[in-house]
Amino acid sequence: MHFMTTKTRITNSFVRIVLILFLLPLLLTGEEIISPQAPLSIYLTWVADPSTTMVVQWISGAPEEAAFVHYRKDQPEAPLESAQAAHNPFPEEQPYYVHKASIMGLLPDTTYRFTIDGYSEEHLFLTMPKALDSPISFIIGGDTNLSNLHIFDETNQQAASQNPAFVVIGGDLACAASNNPKKKEDCNRWLEWLEHWYQQMKTKDGRIIPLLVTIGNHEVKGGYGQTPEQAPFFYHLFASPGERGYTTLRFGTYLSLYLLDSGHTHPTGGEQSQWLAQEMSKDSKMLNRIAVYHVPAYPDVRPYRNTYSSAIRRNFVPIFDTYRLHIAFENHDHAYKRTFPLTSDRTDPLGVVYIGNGSWGVKPRIPKKPSRTMYLDKTMSARQFCKITLSATEREVTAIKYDGSIIDQFSQPVDSVALQQRLQQERLNRKKWEDA
Ligand SMILES: [Fe+2]
Numbered sequence: 001m002h003f004m005t006t007k008t009r010i011t012n013s014f015v016r017i018v019l020i021l022f023l024l025p026l027l028l029t030g031e032e033i034i035s036p037q038a039p040l041s042i043y044l045t046w047v048a049d050p051s052t053t054m055v056v057q058w059i060s061g062a063p064e065e066a067a068f069v070h071y072r073k074d075q076p077e078a079p080l081e082s083a084q085a086a087h088n089p090f091p092e093e094q095p096y097y098v099h100k101a102s103i104m105g106l107l108p109d110t111t112y113r114f115t116i117d118g119y120s121e122e123h124l125f126l127t128m129p130k131a132l133d134s135p136i137s138f139i140i141g142g143d144t145n146l147s148n149l150h151i152f153d154e155t156n157q158q159a160a161s162q163n164p165a166f167v168v169i170g171g172d173l174a175c176a177a178s179n180n181p182k183k184k185e186d187c188n189r190w191l192e193w194l195e196h197w198y199q200q201m202k203t204k205d206g207r208i209i210p211l212l213v214t215i216g217n218h219e220v221k222g223g224y225g226q227t228p229e230q231a232p233f234f235y236h237l238f239a240s241p242g243e244r245g246y247t248t249l250r251f252g253t254y255l256s257l258y259l260l261d262s263g264h265t266h267p268t269g270g271e272q273s274q275w276l277a278q279e280m281s282k283d284s285k286m287l288n289r290i291a292v293y294h295v296p297a298y299p300d301v302r303p304y305r306n307t308y309s310s311a312i313r314r315n316f317v318p319i320f321d322t323y324r325l326h327i328a329f330e331n332h333d334h335a336y337k338r339t340f341p342l343t344s345d346r347t348d349p350l351g352v353v354y355i356g357n358g359s360w361g362v363k364p365r366i367p368k369k370p371s372r373t374m375y376l377d378k379t380m381s382a383r384q385f386c387k388i389t390l391s392a393t394e395r396e397v398t399a400i401k402y403d404g405s406i407i408d409q410f411s412q413p414v415d416s417v418a419l420q421q422r423l424q425q426e427r428l429n430r431k432k433w434e435d436a
Contacts, residue, residue, distance in 0.1 A: 037121040040096075041194035043201075044210040045240045050128040050166075050251055051108035054210070055239045056085070056101045056116070059194055063087050064118060069101040071114035074124065085116075091232035094187040098237055111207070124207040128165060132254040132287065132392050137162065140292055141385030142170035142216070142331030143358030146193050152361040155383060155402040156200040159360075162387055162400070163203050168257070170331040170358060171216020171264075171294030176233060181222035185233050194237070212259060213238050215245060216294040216332065220264045224308060228265045246272055248279045254390060256286045258325075260293035260316065262332075263308055268315040276316065280323035287414050288395055289325050290388070291316070296330035298354045300337035300367035300379045313345070320352045326395065326412060329386065331358025335367035336380040336399055338408060345375065350418075353410070355397060359383050382407050393417050 039060040047055055056069045067085045072078040085101035099116075106112065109129040115122050129136065139159050146152055159167060174193035176185040201209045217223035219234040228235050228245060241247040245261040258276065266272050283289055297312040298304075320328060321343050336359065341351035354375075357367075359382065367379035382401050389396045394417065399408040413421060 036119060038119050039099075039116065040191065041198040042116070042123065042208060043194065043198060044125055044208050045212060045238065046166075046210060046249060047102070047240050047242060047247075048104075050210075050249065051130045052104065052106050052127065054103045054106060054112075054125055054127065056083075056103065056114065056125075057237075057239060058099045058116060059191070060097055060099065061095060063089070063097050064099060067099060067101075067117040069103065069114055069116055071103060071112045073107070074111040074113050088236060090187065091236050092184050092187065096187075096191070100239055102239075124205070125210070126165070126207055128251055130252050132252070132390060135389050135391040136165050137387055137389045138166045138168070139164040139385050139387050140168045140170065140290075140329045140356065141358065141360040142292075142294065142329075142356060143172040143334055144169055144174070144193070144361040145172055145218070146174045146189055147362060149192065149196065151363075151383065151402070152193075153196060153200060155360050155385065156196065158400065158402050158404055159385055160201050160203060160209060161404070164209060164387065166210040166212060167201065168212045168214070168259070168292050168329070169360070170214045170292045170329055170356065171262070172218045172331065172358065173213060173216070173234075175218035177218055177221045177223075177231065179223050181226065181230060183221060185221065187233070190233050190237065212240055212249065212257070212292075214241065214259045214293050215261050215264050217264055224263055225267070226265050231265050246275070250283075250286070253285065254287040256280075256283045256289050258289075258291040260291060262293040262295035263311055264294070268311050273315045273319060277319045277323070280319060280325070283323070287392075288390055289323070290327050290329065291320065291325055292329045294331050294358070296333055296337075296354065296357055297328065298330065298337070298339050298342075298375050299333050300357055300373075300376055301333040301335050301365045304373070317352075318344075324350070324415075325352045327388075327397065328352055328354045329356045330354055331356055333357040333367070334359045334362045334365045336364070336378075336382045336384050336407060337367060337376055338378045338399075338410065339375045340377045342375060347375075353397075353412070355399075356386060360385055378408055380407050 039058040042058045045055045068082040072080045083101045083103045085099045087099045090096040174189040176189040220231040241259045245266045249257045295308045337357045339354040340347040343351035364381045370376040387398045396411040
């Protein structure tokens with residue numbers, strides 16, 4: 001039998017008093033002790049109709065089994081609904097988990113509030129409209145790189161301040177993988193990237209801006225000609241573009257986004273180009289056809305004949321030309337460029353404009369002068385992204401630097417308006433000829 005001595009009793013009472021004194025205020029005032037505000041990172045994406053679905057992903061240090069996302073329309077008395085999340089451990093035995101909840105059956109163009117089990121903070125997301133009744137804007141850029149956190153943050157903040165509906169990053173996100181196929185990825189770079197992205201990519205009213213991505217050479221151990229197993233973090237962290245590595249995301253009848261793999265974990269030819277041709281053949285009536293991928297068909301820093309750009313021109317460009325892609329957003333060269341509209345490498349008013357070249361989070365390189373090539377209309381050594389605004393009659397692209405200054409702008413009429421303009425011009429030409 002155990003008997004407490006007076007000294008033990010006094011010590012125990014003292015401990016109890018100390019515990020009550022310290023814990024009571026916390027229990028009374030805070031959920032802090034019960035649930036932290038937010039996980040390390042929350043990010044949103046889409047794998048299906050962006051007007052009626054949302055994928056909520058987050059990162060934590062625990063499996064959080066049977067966690068739910070609770071959401072409701074941002075209106076008083078709106079009923080609360082829930083979606084269960086799946087969780088997956090990080091690759092390469094890192095002590096973190098990625099969680100994913102797919103929400104379906106949402107209303108288009110509607111703001112929702114949501115919370116995640118175990119965390120107190122409330123967040124907002126907005127679904128996309130079903131039709132283009134009023135203009136929408138989104139941002140496409142690439143090469144966030146994380147070589148310098150300050151410049152990554154600076155460009156992020158400028159992009160978020162533009163209030164985009166969503167952002168697409170065309171590869172080389174955290175640059176966590178090395179060219180050595182046997183070297184492990186740098187997990188801390190991914191964590192830092194996701195944490196900073198979550199903190200900064202919110203609009204002024206607190207809405208989290210959805211993220212779409214394509215793979216770049218620095219997401220892959222070995223860079224080029226590898227398999228998805230060599231890019232474990234990319235494929236574990238991002239629900240889109242999914243296991244196949246490339247996908248089409250369709251927004252009603254107003255936008256098809258082709259998110260492609262420029263030869264890192266899937267060859268650009270063969271299955272991927274056959275798939276691309278099939279996908280684009282379904283989209284002849286789509287108001288806007290836009291592709292995003294990492295390695296440029298039309299470089300502005302590297303040589304025109306470099307192996308990887310030549311493969312894009314051989315395998316993707318003829319399909320773009322056949323099915324009339326409107327704009328291709330390219331990356332990897334770290335300097336701004338816009339080509340003339342091109343068909344089969346030649347200037348053609350009905351051709352594809354190739355734009356971008358990825359300088360979101362990098363010190364920009366010095367590009368070639370347009371006068372030194374047949375295809376470049378404009379180049380600039382600038383840290384930038386592109387803002388795309390779609391309306392019922394035109395698509396407008398504005399290249400914006402990290403400080404908000406505009407470095408380039410161009411617009412294209414949608415196909416039906418372009419056709420009317422051509423017919424009208426032909427009528428005017430005919431009249432001129434007849435009157436002469
Ligand atoms: Fe790259």
